[in-house]
Amino acid sequence: MSFLEVRGVNKRFGGLQALDDVNLAVEEGTIHAIIGPNGAGKSTLLNCFVGKLIPDTGTVTFDGQSLLGLKPHQVNQVGVSRVFQTPEIFSDLTVMENVIIPCLAKRDGAFTLNGWSSVDAQADIREKAEQMLLDVNMADKRNMQAASLSRGDKRRLEMAMCLSQDPKLLLLDEPTAGMARADTNNTIDLLAEIQEKRKITKVVIEHDMHVVFSLAQKISVLAQGHVIVEDKPENIKGHPKVKEAYLGGAH
Amino acid sequence: MFNKLDSNDRYMMIFFIIMVLAGPIILAPFGAGYPDLLQRFAIFGLFAIGFNILFGLTGYLSFGHAAFLGVGSYSAVWMFKLLTMNVIPALFLSVAVAGVFALAIGYISLRRSGIYFSILTLAFAQMSYNLAYSVLTPITNGETGLQLTLDDPRILDGANATGDIPSTNLFGLTMNSTYKAELLGMTFQFNVGFYFCAIILILGFYTALKIFRSPFGLMLRAIKTNQTRLNYTGLNSRPYTLAAFVISGMYAGMAGGLMAITDPLAGAERMQWTASGEVVLMTILGGAGTLLGPVLGAGFIKYFENIFSKINDNVLHAWFSFMPESIENLLVGVLHFFVGKGWHLTLGIVFMLVVIFMPGGLVEGGNRIYKSLRRRFGNADETQAAE
Numbered sequence: 001m002s003f004l005e006v007r008g009v010n011k012r013f014g015g016l017q018a019l020d021d022v023n024l025a026v027e028e029g030t031i032h033a034i035i036g037p038n039g040a041g042k043s044t045l046l047n048c049f050v051g052k053l054i055p056d057t058g059t060v061t062f063d064g065q066s067l068l069g070l071k072p073h074q075v076n077q078v079g080v081s082r083v084f085q086t087p088e089i090f091s092d093l094t095v096m097e098n099v100i101i102p103c104l105a106k107r108d109g110a111f112t113l114n115g116w117s118s119v120d121a122q123a124d125i126r127e128k129a130e131q132m133l134l135d136v137n138m139a140d141k142r143n144m145q146a147a148s149l150s151r152g153d154k155r156r157l158e159m160a161m162c163l164s165q166d167p168k169l170l171l172l173d174e175p176t177a178g179m180a181r182a183d184t185n186n187t188i189d190l191l192a193e194i195q196e197k198r199k200i201t202k203v204v205i206e207h208d209m210h211v212v213f214s215l216a217q218k219i220s221v222l223a224q225g226h227v228i229v230e231d232k233p234e235n236i237k238g239h240p241k242v243k244e245a246y247l248g249g250a251h
Numbered sequence: 252m253f254n255k256l257d258s259n260d261r262y263m264m265i266f267f268i269i270m271v272l273a274g275p276i277i278l279a280p281f282g283a284g285y286p287d288l289l290q291r292f293a294i295f296g297l298f299a300i301g302f303n304i305l306f307g308l309t310g311y312l313s314f315g316h317a318a319f320l321g322v323g324s325y326s327a328v329w330m331f332k333l334l335t336m337n338v339i340p341a342l343f344l345s346v347a348v349a350g351v352f353a354l355a356i357g358y359i360s361l362r363r364s365g366i367y368f369s370i371l372t373l374a375f376a377q378m379s380y381n382l383a384y385s386v387l388t389p390i391t392n393g394e395t396g397l398q399l400t401l402d403d404p405r406i407l408d409g410a411n412a413t414g415d416i417p418s419t420n421l422f423g424l425t426m427n428s429t430y431k432a433e434l435l436g437m438t439f440q441f442n443v444g445f446y447f448c449a450i451i452l453i454l455g456f457y458t459a460l461k462i463f464r465s466p467f468g469l470m471l472r473a474i475k476t477n478q479t480r481l482n483y484t485g486l487n488s489r490p491y492t493l494a495a496f497v498i499s500g501m502y503a504g505m506a507g508g509l510m511a512i513t514d515p516l517a518g519a520e521r522m523q524w525t526a527s528g529e530v531v532l533m534t535i536l537g538g539a540g541t542l543l544g545p546v547l548g549a550g551f552i553k554y555f556e557n558i559f560s561k562i563n564d565n566v567l568h569a570w571f572s573f574m575p576e577s578i579e580n581l582l583v584g585v586l587h588f589f590v591g592k593g594w595h596l597t598l599g600i601v602f603m604l605v606v607i608f609m610p611g612g613l614v615e616g617g618n619r620i621y622k623s624l625r626r627r628f629g630n631a632d633e634t635q636a637a638e
């Protein structure tokens with residue numbers, strides 16, 4: 001059985017078949033990309049992994065355990081972290097605090113009433129957060145308010161938050177959406193760098209297929225809720241079905 | 252006790268303790284140095300500190316916290332009636348019962364957030380208020396309010412020899428005893444009830460400070476800024492918000508208990524929505540989410556309520572008597588609306604000005620003044636050099 005296995009998933013929104021019998025097998029330690037035109041159902045599929053949506057039929061198993069019916073925080077606690085299409089960070093808090101929170105969540109679980117000791121006194125947590133900020137080159141911004149970061153840095157911070165939990169599986173929903181070319185390249189480099197340092201299994205969703213060709217070991221192409229091709233990147237590029245999906249779905 | 256605080260927090264704590272304990276001296280020149288008002292400063296300060304943990308830190312605006320205040324008062328008075336006039340058991344019962352109420356009301360209200368949460372808390376508080384006047388009259392004594400009587404059992408206190416209703420006390424130290432000192436033509440009043448409230452206020456402030464700096468406090472602030480991210484970070488926001496709700500409810504219960512301790516009677520009007528609104532005003536006026544803000548806001552409102560509501564037309568006429576009669580009458584006629592019973596109009600105007608010009612409340616205003624003073628005096632040399 002694969003690390004993340006999706007079998008026969010269907011999801012209907014009113015009259016719209018958003019996901020149509022989706023099957024997917026993600027192997028441990030690899031980057032698996034899901035590409036497809038806008039509205040293909042990519043985000044819907046991702047939401048079925050993390051407890052945001054429950055599919056009408058089908059199964060989603062991760063590391064031998066079903067993810068269906070779990071709440072978002074429970075999905076995270078079994079080792080699945082998620083990066084959002086628009087970065088979700090704690091804007092009012094400092095960069096350092098943003099990284100401390102996931103470290104605490106990892107150490108103390110979904111709820112602990114730890115109201116009497118000081119955050120500053122948690123040496124292990126501070127050290128871990130500090131190291132994480134060094135890893136993503138943001139240590140000099142540790143005391144900045146997260147809201148004042150550039151868009152690229154917000155994305156970087158969000159990834160740092162996810163990585164600080166040492167997830168077994170990292171889900172990224174269009175990590176470069178709406179970014180300028182330079183930021184996009186930065187993000188791709190960051191992802192490649194992270195993959196070199198820690199072999200975390202990743203599922204990357206992308207609208208722009210060029211982003212994932214250099215990164216992914218395997219690509220699934222989604223169109224109108226259905227996986228039309230699943231193959232290695234080099235075989236995807238020239239595939240007639242893929243061309244048709246992108247040209248046909250573009251207007 | 253404070254060796255675990257960082258140095259800024261330690262200074263703030265020491266400053267706070269000194270200001271509170273020296274309250275009767277500091278406030279005497281402002282006409283606010285008498286026990287009744289000082290007690291109210293401490294009690295409402297405590298109420299607002301607790302409210303701020305829910306509203307300022309977590310971002311949940313409750314419009315029903317006066318219900319816990321009322322529950323706390325009733326519990327304390329019942330303790331005085333049944334068990335003993337000692338204030339310690341009364342205070343414990345106030346906090347415990349308010350905590351249980353907060354758990355129940357919070358559990359239901361926190362299923363919603365934003366305006367729906369506020370409305371739910373308001374509905375619960377109004378329900379409690381109405382119940383206190385109707386079905387629950389055996390417990391609350393309805394419109395008369397719950398009072399002490401001579402034939403209350405008070406099983407722990409010995410037989411009542413004097414034939415008077417005994418006074419609340421801390422192991423014999425009566426709450427309404429006051430030591431008076433005359434100095435520089437002023438009378439300073441050191442009241443036992445005030446100092447009891449003051450010590451509870453200091454402990455409450457210290458607890459809030461610890462919560463602010465703790466992992467739990469950090470989670471509450473995280474909930475306020477982005478609950479989605481919090482959930483996807485593996486944290487369950489529900490028990491955190493519920494804990495914040497219960498803690499703030501217990502603070503309110505404690506404040507209600509202190510009200511009964513300083514003046515042993517309890518009435519349902521304490522639970523009315525205006526009382527719930529008042530603590531919201533105090534917190535915003537002082538600075539929501541700051542440590543000192545709520546206490547400042549509570550003090551500010553209670554002080555001006557006291558000063559302005561005492562001014563009547565006779566006082567105004569005395570002030571302006573040096574003016575020609577027609578101008579005097581005009582001024583008195585206009586100001587009449589802003590003082591006495593109309594002091595809420597003044598409060599409303601002050602509140603609007605603060606919210607518009609100092610969104611962070613009095614604490615932010617203070618910080619701004621401090622910064623601009625530093626800029627002016629700190630850089631004085633450089634500016635001169637530049638010229």
Ligand SMILES: Nc1ncnc2c1ncn2[C@@H]1O[C@H](COP(=O)(O)OP(=O)(O)O)[C@@H](O)[C@H]1O
Binds near residue numbers: 036041043
């Ligand atoms: N909650 C929802 N309710 C109704 N329709 C939805 C909902 N979420 C997504 N859809 C629809 O499902 C389709 C797939 O959307 P989505 O998964 O966001 O596409 P993608 O991420 O591939 O661009 C779209 O047509 C979208 O309008």
Ligand SMILES: [Mg+2]
Binds near residue numbers: 042043085174
């Ligand atoms: Mg999408």
